[in-house]
Amino acid sequence: MSTTIENRGQFGSKLGFILSAAGSAVGLGNIWKFPGKAYNNGGGSFLVIYILMVAIIGTTVMLAEFVLGRKTQKNAIGALRELNEKYSWVGGLGVLTGFIILCYYCQVGGWTIKYIIAYLTESATVYADPTAYFLNMLGVNGFPLQGAIIFPLIFLALTSFIISRGVADGIEKLSKFLMPLLFILLIGLMIRACTLPGAGEGVAYMLHFDPSKINGNSFLVALGQAFFSLSLGMGVMITYASYLSKEDNLISNTGVVCVLDTCVALFAGFMIIPAVCATGIDPGMGGGFAFATLAGVFMSIPGGTIFGLLFYSLLFFAAITSSISILEGTVAFLVEEKGMERKKTVVYVSMVLFVIGVFYTLSQAYMNIKGIWWSLDGVQFPILGDFMEYLTDRLLLPFGAFFTTVFVGWIWGTDNAIKEATSDGKYKFSLAPAWAFLVKFAAPIAILCIIIAGLFLGMSIA
Template identity: 30%
Template sequence: MSKPQNKEGFSSALTIFFATLGSAIGLGNIWKFPYLTGVNGGAAFIIIYLGFVLILGIPLMLAEFYIGRSTGSNPIGAFDKIKDSKWPKANKIFKVSGVFTMITSMFVMFYYSAVAGWVYSYLFKAIKGDFNVLATMNVSDAVNFTKTSFTQTVSDGKVAVFWQFVVLLIVTIVLAKGVQKGIEKVTSTLMPVLLVLIVVCDVRALMLSKAGEGISFLMKPDFSKVSTDMILTAMGLAFFKLAIAMGVLIVFSGYYKKDTNLIGISFKVAISDVVISIMAGLAIFPVVFEFGLNPSEGAGLLFQSIPLSFAKLPMGNILLIAFFLLTAIAATTAMISLSEVPVRFLSQQFNISRKLSVIISTSIMFLIGALTVHPSSIFGGVRIFNKNLFDFFDFTTSNVLIPITGLLTAIFVGYVINKKSFVNEITNEGALAKYKGFVNFVLFSLKVLCPILIILIFISSFK
């Protein structure tokens, strides 16, 4: 297959790793994965999760890497450039999966940028010392304080929109600088900083008297928790946690070097993602148990339990600043990755400058997000299928678009693409021939295992 010459690209294997990891790391690593691990059997859940990463997550990552690096194009344009197809006319049919990734990346950014704005707001509050008062409150008053603080943050439309604007302004500035000077430089700086901050929080958390309870909750293997629901949860996480079916991996792999070890990158990112999630849990749950709080997930954990727990520790506000800084980093790198999808599409398909593509993309994200996802916004009261627009965007992407896109991608690469073309691309034209057996397993998974598992995920999401 002829390869287009990309003017932009990542400069080294390390920066490729950091950028791709930045696309996988997000708020879910902090407010979802650790909790689901704890309530579903700890290490038992992690083992099952890693199994699904191997048979579902990595094959789909490699399928998107194939589409992206072999064409150097955006998720929609890529299907016009793929030549090694058994049925060339099928490319146009499967092009719809590229359209879905575009819609997904935009829908996610509408509400994700709002949540990231809440994180930035809490980081600012921590820096100002707004949570210091929690140290002298009893638990009941402290709980009421954190609940009120979160309600005010979400319901105050002007403040929420301001922080959403700040978040997207940062994303705009980074993307406007390009791949190497923007995405690469920022992710290569922020990922190590995030790791250092997590280690600092871990060290302090593990010094607490109830650290053992936190570790046990997160890591103690409990195979009695293995059930159909638990397996479906692990399966779903393996599918949703690695930026699959959002267009990010297609776009980023278009910036990879031709000698990049795609299999190596997929494993490194998948394993690092799990490790960071566990480390985040070790920073959170010992502190939560220290003050007799119940472990939770989502906004309740991030914006209520965390401020309450950390503020009661010696030098707790410093730790709280560090924690919300690492959370802001995770949210920012994820948004940079997601926003690059429409930027790449606009610049290639309409032949306009990168800066103009960035401004158009982030402006749309801000305007629609600001007008729809906040309770007090103009369209905040609109409901579709009995869901407000925040929940509608979330439900549509997670339960409909991403599973369908993943299914179409698996079928396209598994059945439509010539096997030789896929094997050559993934093994770097035979330079990585030692992985040929694994590549054959990946193809089997794309043809058989992935479609079955994705259909199960799709059905279970409507239970």
């Protein structure tokens, strides 16, 4: 049983779609992964490469996903099934990937709420030992009631409530409110960081272009970051585009969403790198950096408590705008393809991913207590926890995007895709021949490079 097009939700405005899609793309990885990668790969040199990768590969894959969704007006699985039933599994791969990501994403989202409250009520306790505070939240000294249950449950409840209200009344309204607020916070924090005593070194590093720092690894890291930061490969953009009317300009929408996402990454870089240079703390990536190392940075700067409160509010906004898009991908599939009622579906899916997410946090704590690791292809993981990230970042996401570009470029065909992108010739697409080449050849090859580098060469690109 499937839901007819007439009964589906729809974005009420172009702005609503752009902010919602940008909210999906803007996630935790933009805030804490990008600055570390920029710092470790040449600063300004990396920025140039990153922008090129977004412009060439990121926009190509995003437009490919947009045309699939808008053409069929269906979720990721339904879209592929309608165009070629043999390839519906490609959409299924995306939905599965999003579900796994959301299992641990909601846990981290809960941690942002915990830290917002901590900076309001007990910042001195956080500052006493930032690393110990973070590890205690994970449960190294007992069951992590707050880190694994209470605050992740609050975060998931907020996400579920928004999704249960549908596209226009839930996703679109929240995105119109949160995305401008996110940009205001980010720009304000960036300005504050750049004016700290000693921050000039970090600003100069981010603006300096040094060709000698560019190598093959730099391109792969930039390509990987550009690809993953845009929420590609999990069917989210296919689902979001399915809520667009045939009058919307997919070409311009793709450009605007990619520009907004890139701006967030750049602003985050100019926020964090000058701040850590001002305090002498090396930037890094991941949860430990965001919740432990940066807490030490805030402790070391004037007005750090307010700075920290705003930063974790920023992380919360980035997390929830991404989580609603990922959950919507799974819910849309079950509602449209299985005939399930929307609100009940949200509850059932949320319950399952919450239980799995609890084990993610528990595994992080267990690793820190016991120091137990296991390895796969030379890459070490704590039990369960980082394996979920490895599975999605290095396998499922890139494979999903690879098969999507192959489908659009070779199975469905670029002529059909361009016809949909231009709304049957209504909108001009002067770069259509170049895009067709990119989606058929350059994008699949680039994605394969990501897979090979991350899976077989052991490079950290995600």
